[in-house]
Amino acid sequence: MYPVRYEDMVLTKILESKHLFIWPAFLTVLIVSLFPLVYALIVSFQSIRLVPPIPPRFVGLDNYAEIVSSARFWGSITTTAIIVCISVFLQYVIGFTLALTLHHNVRGASLYRVVFLLPMFLAPVCVALIAKMLFHPVLGPVNDLFTIFGSPNISFLTVPPLAIAVLVIVETWQWTPFVVLLMLAGLQGLPSDVFEAARVDNISIWRRFRDITFPMLLPLSIAVIFIRMIEGFKIVDTVFILTGGGPGTSTETLTLFAYNEGFKKFNMGMTSALSFMFLIVVIVFGSVYLAAAQRIVRRYK
Amino acid sequence: MRKVFMNHVELKQVSKSFGGIQVIPPLDLSIRSGEFLVLVGPSGCGKTTTLRMVAGLEDASGGEILISGVNVTNNRPGERDCSMVFQNYALYPHMSVRDNISYAMRVHGVEKSEIDLRVGDAIKLLGLEDYIDRKPRSLSGGQRQRVAIGRALVRKPQVFLFDEPLSNLDAKLRVEMRTEIKLLQRKLGTTAIYVTHDQMEAMTMADRVVVMRAGVIEQVDSPITLYEEPINQFVASFIGSPAMNFMEGFINDGTVVLGDQQVTLSPEDAARLCSATPVIFGIRPEHFRRSDHQSELSLTPNVVEPLGAHTLILGSLEGQKITVQVDPRFEVEPDIRCTVPIDMSQAHFFNPTSGIRL
Ligand SMILES: Nc1ncnc2c1ncn2[C@@H]1O[C@H](COP(=O)(O)OP(=O)(O)OP(=O)(O)O)[C@@H](O)[C@H]1O
Ligand SMILES: [Mg+2]
Numbered sequence: 081m082y083p084v085r086y087e088d089m090v091l092t093k094i095l096e097s098k099h100l101f102i103w104p105a106f107l108t109v110l111i112v113s114l115f116p117l118v119y120a121l122i123v124s125f126q127s128i129r130l131v132p133p134i135p136p137r138f139v140g141l142d143n144y145a146e147i148v149s150s151a152r153f154w155g156s157i158t159t160t161a162i163i164v165c166i167s168v169f170l171q172y173v174i175g176f177t178l179a180l181t182l183h184h185n186v187r188g189a190s191l192y193r194v195v196f197l198l199p200m201f202l203a204p205v206c207v208a209l210i211a212k213m214l215f216h217p218v219l220g221p222v223n224d225l226f227t228i229f230g231s232p233n234i235s236f237l238t239v240p241p242l243a244i245a246v247l248v249i250v251e252t253w254q255w256t257p258f259v260v261l262l263m264l265a266g267l268q269g270l271p272s273d274v275f276e277a278a279r280v281d282n283i284s285i286w287r288r289f290r291d292i293t294f295p296m297l298l299p300l301s302i303a304v305i306f307i308r309m310i311e312g313f314k315i316v317d318t319v320f321i322l323t324g325g326g327p328g329t330s331t332e333t334l335t336l337f338a339y340n341e342g343f344k345k346f347n348m349g350m351t352s353a354l355s356f357m358f359l360i361v362v363i364v365f366g367s368v369y370l371a372a373a374q375r376i377v378r379r380y381k
Numbered sequence: 382m383r384k385v386f387m388n389h390v391e392l393k394q395v396s397k398s399f400g401g402i403q404v405i406p407p408l409d410l411s412i413r414s415g416e417f418l419v420l421v422g423p424s425g426c427g428k429t430t431t432l433r434m435v436a437g438l439e440d441a442s443g444g445e446i447l448i449s450g451v452n453v454t455n456n457r458p459g460e461r462d463c464s465m466v467f468q469n470y471a472l473y474p475h476m477s478v479r480d481n482i483s484y485a486m487r488v489h490g491v492e493k494s495e496i497d498l499r500v501g502d503a504i505k506l507l508g509l510e511d512y513i514d515r516k517p518r519s520l521s522g523g524q525r526q527r528v529a530i531g532r533a534l535v536r537k538p539q540v541f542l543f544d545e546p547l548s549n550l551d552a553k554l555r556v557e558m559r560t561e562i563k564l565l566q567r568k569l570g571t572t573a574i575y576v577t578h579d580q581m582e583a584m585t586m587a588d589r590v591v592v593m594r595a596g597v598i599e600q601v602d603s604p605i606t607l608y609e610e611p612i613n614q615f616v617a618s619f620i621g622s623p624a625m626n627f628m629e630g631f632i633n634d635g636t637v638v639l640g641d642q643q644v645t646l647s648p649e650d651a652a653r654l655c656s657a658t659p660v661i662f663g664i665r666p667e668h669f670r671r672s673d674h675q676s677e678l679s680l681t682p683n684v685v686e687p688l689g690a691h692t693l694i695l696g697s698l699e700g701q702k703i704t705v706q707v708d709p710r711f712e713v714e715p716d717i718r719c720t721v722p723i724d725m726s727q728a729h730f731f732n733p734t735s736g737i738r739l
Contacts, residue, residue: 271469271474273471274472274473276438276458276471277465277472278473279438279457280438280458280465280542281459281464281484281485281536282457282459282485283459291473291484291488292473295475
C-alpha cells in the first residue's frame with residue numbers, strides 16, 4: 081500500500097470545507113427567494129381578498145382554471161408576445177447594425193457611443209411619459225408631423241394597433257442601447273487577424289459579416305435576445321403610463337393584468353396564480369426560443 | 382499563363398508612419414519571381430509592418446508597391462492576389478479544417494470539383510487527413526499551422542506572405558516545418574516573403590535574406606554572403622549562432638593589438654588595412670581553429686559547455702566577454718588560462734564609429 085498522498089489529504093480538506101462555503105449562500109437564497117415563491121404558490125391555491133377582507137379558503141386549482149378560461153388572459157398573452165417579438169427583433173437588428181457601425185469607427189464614434197446609450201439609463205416611467213407627450217393626439221409633435229402631410233389628427237394611443245405600435249417603438253427606443261452595448265463588446269472581442277485573413281483572401285464585406293462576424297457572435301446574439309425577451313415579458317410601467325392597458329383591455333400585458341388583479345381588485349389568490357401562469361408562459365416561450373436557437377447554432381457547429 | 386516578371390514584387394521608396402512617428406523610412410526592395418525572401422531583424426524593427434504593407438492591410442505612408450509590374454499601392458488587400466499566413470494562424474474558429482481551407486474558393490465561385498481537387502491535394506500534402514472535420518480549437522499548434530498554410534496554398538496566389546508562422550511551435554516541429562514550407566514553396570514556384578526574427582530560420586530557408594534594423598534595410602544578400610561578408614557590425618552580430626565576438630583594438634604593422642596580446646593578420650588583410658587604425662576585431666566562435674593563417678589568443682575560461690559535437694568556452698579576454706567553440710577533445714578547465722588558435726582568414730574588421738566592415 082502506498083501512504084496517503086499529500087494531494088489527497090488537501091483534497092479531502094477542501095471537500096470538507098465546502099460546507100462552510102455553500103451553506104450560508106444556500107440559506108440566504110432559500111430565505112430570500114425560495115420562501116416568498118413557496119408562499120405565493122400556496123396563496124395561489126387559495127381564495128384571498130384583501131379589500132373587502134375575506135378569510136383564506138383553499139380552492140385548489142380553481143384560480144388557474146378561471147385564468148385559463150378567461151379571454152382576457154389569452155388576450156394579454158397575445159399582446160405581450162406581439163410586443164416582445166416585434167420589439168426584440170427590432171432591438172436586435174437595429175442594435176447590431178449600430179454596433180457594427182460604431183465598431184468600424186465612423187467619425188465621432190465616441191460621441192455616438194455615449195448618446196446611443198442614454199435611453200437605457202432613463203427610467204421606463206420617464207420614457208413612457210415623454211412618449212405620451214410625443215404621441216399626444218392633438219399636441220404631440222408626431223401628430224404635427226403627420227398633419228403636415230394632410231392627415232387628420234391621429235389618436236395613437238386609443239386605436240389598438242397604433243397603440244401597440246407605439247409601445248413597440250418605445251420599447252425598441254429604450255432597449256436598443258442594451259443590444260448595442262453588448263454586441264459592441266462582442267465585436268471588439270473578436271480576433272482582428274481573422275478578419276484580416278478574410279480581407280487578404282478577397283472576401284467581400286457582406287460575406288465577411290455573414291460567414292464570419294455573425295456566426296462568431298451567434299452565441300452572444302442568442303444570449304442577448306434571450307435576456308431582452310425575458311425582460312420584455314415583464315413590461316408593465318410603459319403600458320401602465322401610456323395606455324393603461326386600454327382601450328378596453330386591448331393593450332393589456334400579462335404583468336399589467338396581474339397588477340390590475342392585485343392592486344385594483346386586491347384579489348391575492350388570483351394574482352398569485354397569474355404570477356405563476358406568467359412564469360409558465362415565460363418558461364414556454366424561453367424554451368421554444370432556446371430550442372430554435374440550438375438548431376441554428378448546430379448548423380454552424 | 383502567368384507572365385513572368387524579373388521583379389515580381391517591388392517596393393519603391395515605401396515608408397510608413399504611425400501618427401507622427403516614422404517607423405519605416407523610405408525603403409527600396411525588389412523580390413524576384415519565385416524567390417523565397419526572408420525579412421529578419423530584431424523585435425520592433427518593422428518587419429511585420431513591411432509585410433502588412435505588401436498585403437495591403439496597412440496603407441503605405443509614401444512610395445509605391447508594385448506586384449507583377451502593376452501599381453497596387455492603393456488597392457484593397459483582396460485585389461493584390463497575395464495570401465498570408467499569420468503569426469497566430471487566424472483560422473476561422475467556427476469552421477472545420479476543410480471549410481477553412483476551401484472557404485475563399487467557395488466564396489469566389491470556384492467549381493466544386495476543382496475545390497475538392499485542390500483541398501484534397503493540400504490536405505494530403507500537409508498530412509491533415511485525420512483532422513478534416515475538426516474545428517481549429519481541437520487542433521494542436523502545429524496542426525493549426527498547417528491548416529493556415531493549406532488555406533494560403535490552395536488559392537494559388539501570386540505571392541505568399543508569412544509572418545513568423547513558426548514562432549509558436551516547439552523547437553523540433555519548427556525545424557520540421559521550416560523544411561516543409563521551403564520544399565512546398567520550391568515545388569510551387571510561388572514568390573514568398575517570410576518574416577522571422579530567428580536568424581536560423583532566415584539562413585536555412587531563404588534564397589535571399591533582408592536584414593532590417595529600425596525600419597532600415599541593412600543588407601540584402603544570400604545567406605552565405607551575409608555570413609561571410611556582413612556589411613557592418615550589426616549584420617555580423619545578428620547572423621550566426623553563437624554570435625560573433627567583437628573586440629576593440631588597433632592595427633599595428635601586420636597585427637591586431639588587443640590589449641597586451643597581438644594576433645597576426647592574414648596577408649590579404651595586412652595589405653588592406655593601414656597601420657595604427659583603430660578597429661573592432663570580429664571573429665566567430667567557430668573560427669577558433671587551426672588553419673594556414675593561424676594565430677593564437679589566450680583567454681580565461683569562465684564556463685565550459687560541452688555540447689557533444691563541440692565544446693563552447695565562455696571566457697574573458699582583456700576584460701571583454703568572448704565565446705569560443707572548440708573541439709570536444711580540447712583540454713580546458715574553468716579559470717585556468719588557455720591558448721586557442723584563431724583562423725585569421727575568417728577575421729572581420731569594422732570601423733569603430735560607423736560599424737562598416739573594412
Ligand atoms: N498600429 C501601430 N501604431 C503605432 N505604432 C505601431 C503600430 N504597429 C506597429 N507599430 C510600431 O512600429 C514598429 C515596427 O513594428 P512591427 O510590428 O513591424 O515590428 P516587427 O519587426 O514585426 O517586430 P516583431 O519581431 O516583434 O514582430 C514598432 O516600433 C511598433 O511599436
Ligand atoms: Mg512582427
